[in-house]
Amino acid sequence: MIVCICNNISDREIRQAIELGITSMDELRADLGLATCCGQCASTAEEILNEHLGRINETVLKRPSMTT
Numbered sequence: 001m002i003v004c005i006c007n008n009i010s011d012r013e014i015r016q017a018i019e020l021g022i023t024s025m026d027e028l029r030a031d032l033g034l035a036t037c038c039g040q041c042a043s044t045a046e047e048i049l050n051e052h053l054g055r056i057n058e059t060v061l062k063r064p065s066m067t068t
Contacts, residue, residue, distance in 0.1 A: 003048065004032075004035065004041040005041070006037035006041075007032070007034065007037065009032050009041075014028065014032070014034070014045060014048050015048065015052050017031060017032055018052045018056070019052075019056070022049075023053065024049075025045065025046055025049065028045060028049065
């Protein structure tokens with residue numbers, strides 16, 4: 001789905017950016033241009049950011065440790 005109509009940025013692009021290391025709205029603005037025009041997408045983008053970071057962190061915490 002397109003999140004930022006002004007810059008044609010999809011939720012998939014936001015998630016990909018997060019997987020590449022983006023961790024904040026400031027970084028999404030700087031790297032993707034998200035929420036730099038009208039700003040209507042900011043709350044939806046922040047929701048996607050927080051949800052996806054949560055999923056990534058949850059996955060990392062569930063990995064088995066390799067201790068001897």
